[in-house]
Amino acid sequence: MIEVDFQLALGAFSLNVAFRNDGGVTALFGQSGSGKSLTLSVIAGLRRPDAGYVRLDGEALVDTEAGVFVPVSRRRIGLVFQDSNLFPHLSVKQNLLYGRWFAPRDAPKIDFDAVVETLGVGALLSRPPARLSGGERQRVAIGRALLSCPRLLLFDEPLAALDMPRKLEIMPLIERVRDEFQVPIVYVSHAVEEVVRLAHCVVVIESGHVKFIGDPATAFSRLATASATDRFDLCSVLEARFADRSASHGLAALDHPAGTIWVAGAVGAPGAPARVIVKATDVVLSLTRPAEISMRSVLTGRVAKIKLDGPLATVEVELAANSHLLATVTRGALEDLSLAVGSRVHALFKSAALDEQAVSVGDTL
The missing domain is CATH 3.40.50.300 (P-loop containing nucleotide triphosphate hydrolases)
Structure with missing residues (x-):
């Protein structure tokens, strides 16, 4: 020590x-x-x-x-x-x-x-x-x-x-x-x-x-929401576990209490913990769970905070297990969806946007 x-x-x-x-x-x-x-x-x-x-x-x-x-x-x-x-x-x-x-x-x-x-x-x-x-x-x-x-x-x-x-x-x-x-x-x-x-x-x-x-997930959630950061650097760290089911078309399923995250190229034993970095600019918010869409990863939560920044806004979505996900949206989208603190939303992001090389895997995370 x-x-x-x-x-x-x-x-x-x-x-x-x-x-x-x-x-x-x-x-x-x-x-x-x-x-x-x-x-x-x-x-x-x-x-x-x-x-x-x-x-x-x-x-x-x-x-x-x-x-x-x-x-x-x-x-x-x-x-x-x-x-x-x-x-x-x-x-x-x-x-x-x-x-x-x-x-x-x-x-x-x-x-x-x-x-x-x-x-x-x-x-x-x-x-x-x-x-x-x-x-x-x-x-x-x-x-x-x-x-x-x-x-x-x-x-x-x-x-x-x-x-x-x-x-x-x-x-x-x-x-x-x-x-x-x-x-x-x-x-x-x-x-x-x-x-x-x-x-x-x-x-x-x-x-x-x-x-x-x-821990990294909490640290970067607090750091991102508290600091004035370039929007392209804003990210969230999600902790999940490899699912006990076969990969689909080369994608590994990670079970998160708020939904499933699909990652390309990552390998881990069923139940092994993993951390995934999700950029705020890669997250799309929806009031309903969309069908017939290419985005595979969908997590459900509620809006915890909204930070306005000129024509853009950073939305912090509170997920299950006390985790958080940041999304960067336009002010127009914010108004069109009538998003407010407490709104229930579905957060979507592409598996192709996740860097599998940055996925942390291990029994000691």
């Missing part, structure tokens, strides 16, 4: 952060300059806070009141940054084994072959970093951090410098690291799809202060 509660002032910027991670992935989410990476540097020991503490499994890594400051080399924390920072004169295998130098002799060892297999770098062991793609370099960086036998892994926007195909290549590997090696992770990102897919808990940081702590 990691416990964080500290304050740090840098010029006019003030950072005041407190949270705890009992396991799995805790994501620090926020805009650039909000203080996410600065928080990570304090946890790692790269910066000293002005006041407060960082504790790992009950041991103080820094405690300003008690005068404790454990140096970076003794914290047993694995770091993965945007840039893989591999040693150019060492082979992939040598870079991986370099992490072993930082593992205490009596620490439980993470098996080298297991890391190589999990990250799929077996064919790369003899290559120098210069002959690796960006995605391959990040795989090696993750492996090097794991082989240091860390008590905690810190990821500082590890996918920010990669294109989308490489991101989709690395995210499943981070999921496997999360699930197979059971090392707690603090993950910094401002990408919703990464956080939704990987995190158990989200710490939303805004201007150096914690705005919200909770």
Whole structure:
């Protein structure tokens, strides 16, 4: 378990952060300059806070009141940054084994072959970093951090410098690291799809202060409805479970208390939990359940809030199981449907609009 509660002032910027991670992935989410990476540097020991503490499994890594400051080399924390920072004169295998130098002799060892297999770098062991793609370099960086036998892994926007195909290549590997090696992770990102897919808990940081702590679905629902955001970035996170029935024409059915969500390409065992990102601009609202329409996913709920924004409006639909779905509609549609708080509506969206690569699947979500 990691416990964080500290304050740090840098010029006019003030950072005041407190949270705890009992396991799995805790994501620090926020805009650039909000203080996410600065928080990570304090946890790692790269910066000293002005006041407060960082504790790992009950041991103080820094405690300003008690005068404790454990140096970076003794914290047993694995770091993965945007840039893989591999040693150019060492082979992939040598870079991986370099992490072993930082593992205490009596620490439980993470098996080298297991890391190589999990990250799929077996064919790369003899290559120098210069002959690796960006995605391959990040795989090696993750492996090097794991082989240091860390008590905690810190990821500082590890996918920010990669294109989308490489991101989709690395995210499943981070999921496997999360699930197979059971090392707690603090993950910094401002990408919703990464956080939704990987995190158990989200710490939303805004201007150096914690705005919200909770599960991804609740975090992004509150963040979207409370902040002035570009309409194309507005989204909802829905939690559902794979249905116990066969796929239809390659589409997997996800059971949600408010209806069925159909997703292309996602695979999960019956009953396995899943998270789905739905963009507000992809949602259509109807007062009646329409027939003879191509949209397969239909969820039923009631209008909870309406936020007007010039010619457009953001409608928050409250669904069963205390979940919410955002829809962006025109003011004209709002008037034509006579939508008001309390109106019962059907929310529809196309399966083709859902990014199956961003669907998070796992028993530990």
